Amino acid sequence: MKILVTGGAGYIGSIVTERLIEGGDSVVVFDNLYYGHRSAVHPDAVFVKGDLADRAAVKALFDAHPIEAVMHFASYTLVGESMQKPFMYLGGNVTNGTNLLQEAVEHGVRRFILSSTANLFDDPQQMPIDEEERIVPGSPYGESKNILERFLHWLDRIYGFRYAALRYFNAAGASPTGARGEDHDPETHLIPLTLQVALGQRERITIYGDDYPTRDGTCVRDYIHVVDLAQAHILALRALGEGSRTYNLGNGQGFTVKEVVETCRAVTGHPIPAEFGARRPGDPATLIASSEKIRRELGWEPQYPDLRTIVEHAWAWHRTHPNGYGD
Numbered sequence: 001m002k003i004l005v006t007g008g009a010g011y012i013g014s015i016v017t018e019r020l021i022e023g024g025d026s027v028v029v030f031d032n033l034y035y036g037h038r039s040a041v042h043p044d045a046v047f048v049k050g051d052l053a054d055r056a057a058v059k060a061l062f063d064a065h066p067i068e069a070v071m072h073f074a075s076y077t078l079v080g081e082s083m084q085k086p087f088m089y090l091g092g093n094v095t096n097g098t099n100l101l102q103e104a105v106e107h108g109v110r111r112f113i114l115s116s117t118a119n120l121f122d123d124p125q126q127m128p129i130d131e132e133e134r135i136v137p138g139s140p141y142g143e144s145k146n147i148l149e150r151f152l153h154w155l156d157r158i159y160g161f162r163y164a165a166l167r168y169f170n171a172a173g174a175s176p177t178g179a180r181g182e183d184h185d186p187e188t189h190l191i192p193l194t195l196q197v198a199l200g201q202r203e204r205i206t207i208y209g210d211d212y213p214t215r216d217g218t219c220v221r222d223y224i225h226v227v228d229l230a231q232a233h234i235l236a237l238r239a240l241g242e243g244s245r246t247y248n249l250g251n252g253q254g255f256t257v258k259e260v261v262e263t264c265r266a267v268t269g270h271p272i273p274a275e276f277g278a279r280r281p282g283d284p285a286t287l288i289a290s291s292e293k294i295r296r297e298l299g300w301e302p303q304y305p306d307l308r309t310i311v312e313h314a315w316a317w318h319r320t321h322p323n324g325y326g327d
C-alpha cells in the first residue's frame, strides 16, 4: 500500500515509517522539518518537505502521489505550550488537519489514522481509562485532537471515510534497530530528560510535584513502547475495511515519576540526582489506559510491555546519539 505519513521525520512518525517499510509498504513522508529531522526519515521513503498549512502544497502532494491511506502525526504536541499558545493549537492543529482531510477526501482517499491523545481524559471516572470514558480535554492540545476526532466521525458518515483514532498514553523507548529515537528541541519528556542527566548533559532531574494522591506522591503514567504503538497503527490500518474505530493505547500499568527515575538509575548505573519542584500546570495525577479493546478486536499484544526494556532501548539510543540526529 502507498501510505502518506505526515510528521514522518518526527519521533513516532519516523519509527512507524520504518516499520511500514520493513513490512513492504511504500511510504511518502510529508514534514516541514520544524521539529522533525531529515535523517530520521527511512532512506526508502519518499520525502517531501512541506507544510500542512499550505493547502496548495498539500494538494500538489496528493496530485503527485497515488496515496491510498494517510497516517497523520504532524502536530503541535505539548500540553503546557498549548495553555500558553491556544491559537497555535486550536488554530494550527485543526486547520492543518482540515487541509489534510479535505485534500484526502477530494483525492478519493478513504483510510486515515489519527494520532490522538490521553489528554482527552482530564477528569476520568474510571481507572484504567477505556474508550467509554467521557471526553474532557485537558488543554487546547487535547481539544484540537477532540475536534479532529469529531471531524473524522462526520467524514465517515458523509463519505464512508474509514478512520482509526489512536489515543496514545506516554510513548517512550526507541527503535530496537538503534537507528531512530526521541530528539525533541526543547526536550520536555521525563525519560529523555532523565537520561540526559545520566549522559552528563544536565545536573539533575526536577520531579514536578510530590503531593499528588498517588502511592509516592508523584504522577502516575502509562508508558508504552513506541514500537508497540507502531504495531497498533499497522493493525488498525489493516482493519479499516471493517469500519472506523477508536482505541486507547497504553500498557495498562502505571508507574510514578519516582519509579521511572529509579528505573533510569538501574539501567544507566548513574546516580541521577533528582529534586522536587512545583507541579506542572495541567498534569493530572494518574493516567493509565485500558487497551483491552484493541487487544480483543485486533489481537494487539505489546512486545515490550516492561518499563525496564523501554528505558533500555531509550538509553541505547541516547548513548549512541548524545546529540540526537545532530542537526
Ligand code: UDP
Pocket (backbone or CB within 6 Å): 079, 169, 170, 188, 189, 190, 191, 193, 205, 206, 207, 208, 209, 219, 220, 221, 257, 280, 283
Ligand atoms: N515530569 C517530571 N519532570 C520532568 C518532566 C516530566 O516530573 O522534567 C513528569 C510530568 O509531570 C508527568 C510525567 O513526568 O507526570 C510524564 O511527563 P511527560 O512530559 O514525559 O509526558 P506527558 O505525561 O506530559 O505526556
